[in-house]
Amino acid sequence: MIAKDLRSGVEQLGDMIAEASIIVPFTGAGISTECGIPDFRSPGGLWTRNRPIPFDEFVASQDARDESWRRRFAMEPTFAAARPGRGHRALASLYRAGKIPAIITQNIDNLHQASGFRNDDVIELHGNTTYACCIGCGAAYDLSWVKQRFDEGGAPDCTDCGDPVKTATISFGQAMPEDAMRRATELAQHCDLFLAIGSSLVVWPAAGFPMMAKNCGARLVIINNEPTDQDDEADLVIRFDIGETLGPFAGN
Numbered sequence: 709m710i711a712k713d714l715r716s717g718v719e720q721l722g723d724m725i726a727e728a729s730i731i732v733p734f735t736g737a738g739i740s741t742e743c744g745i746p747d748f749r750s751p752g753g754l755w756t757r758n759r760p761i762p763f764d765e766f767v768a769s770q771d772a773r774d775e776s777w778r779r780r781f782a783m784e785p786t787f788a789a790a791r792p793g794r795g796h797r798a799l800a801s802l803y804r805a806g807k808i809p810a811i812i813t814q815n816i817d818n819l820h821q822a823s824g825f826r827n828d829d830v831i832e833l834h835g836n837t838t839y840a841c842c843i844g845c846g847a848a849y850d851l852s853w854v855k856q857r858f859d860e861g862g863a864p865d866c867t868d869c870g871d872p873v874k875t876a877t878i879s880f881g882q883a884m885p886e887d888a889m890r891r892a893t894e895l896a897q898h899c900d901l902f903l904a905i906g907s908s909l910v911v912w913p914a915a916g917f918p919m920m921a922k923n924c925g926a927r928l929v930i931i932n933n934e935p936t937d938q939d940d941e942a943d944l945v946i947r948f949d950i951g952e953t954l955g956p957f958a959g960n
């Protein structure tokens with residue numbers, strides 16, 4: 709059912725939250741647009757400006773690695789200034805209340821952790837852009853370390869094994885993180901309310917989790933300001949702004 713206006717959508721969502729024992733949110737870039745981080749597919753989104761660099765290209769080409777890091781550092785003021793928005797705060801409030809055991813996110817911006825979720829309770833399907841990792845041995849690096857090397861001689865390699873260092877994110881063509889996929893599957897299969905928030909639901913395999921939850925008996929709510937392919941399957945579709953929709957649940 710599609711909420712006919714914001715007020716009735718918020719009311720129906722409130723009822724569903726009250727009735728649920730285990731709520732699992734699944735978030736996408738739309739929850740962070742009010743924090744100043746552009747999404748991918750809205751007009752003016754990142755996708756419209758930069759073609760994503762696939763993983764095999766990053767591995768094969770120093771130029772691609774340089775371009776990838778140049779883009780990342782160009783975004784640094786945006787990521788560094790971003791603070792949790794109303795959507796993040798509402799979910800953190802439900803987490804504190806014990807209704808949400810953990811959150812599944814496609815986002816890489818660290819804002820769920822910043823809103824109060826424990827690191828272990830944020831299941832990052834696409835990694836995290838606030839630090840870097842060696843793609844070979846997995847050694848972690850601070851972005852400040854990468855920036856210094858980058859300024860001196862371009863995209864750096866790992867000091868341990870010599871493989872390229874990359875933001876700790878999952879690029880197109882890169883294997884999904886096994887542990888995150890396993891935990892997200894468990895969460896989707898064992899909740900009674902699944903909230904898909906701010907995702908166009910076109911990036912797979914992540915976009916499979918809403919229907920997985922629904923097929924395991926959960927009610928499905930989709931909150932997104934444009935239609936998605938899964939709207940027909942949802943128990944409630946709220947096609948309004950996320951901050952406006954979740955703001956009433958943000959508490960103090």
Ligand code: NAD
Nearest residue numbers: 736737738747748749814815816817906907908933949950
């Ligand atoms: P997407 O860009 O494909 O979809 C975002 C959706 O959110 C769009 O349908 C858009 O209409 C909607 N939206 C934007 N602002 C909204 C608002 N205020 N209220 C309601 N709806 C709003 O994003 P996705 O589905 O998450 O997939 C994109 C991929 O890009 C993800 O894998 C993610 O890793 C990455 N990404 C992450 C960030 C981030 O971490 N903040 C930002 C850009 C891209």
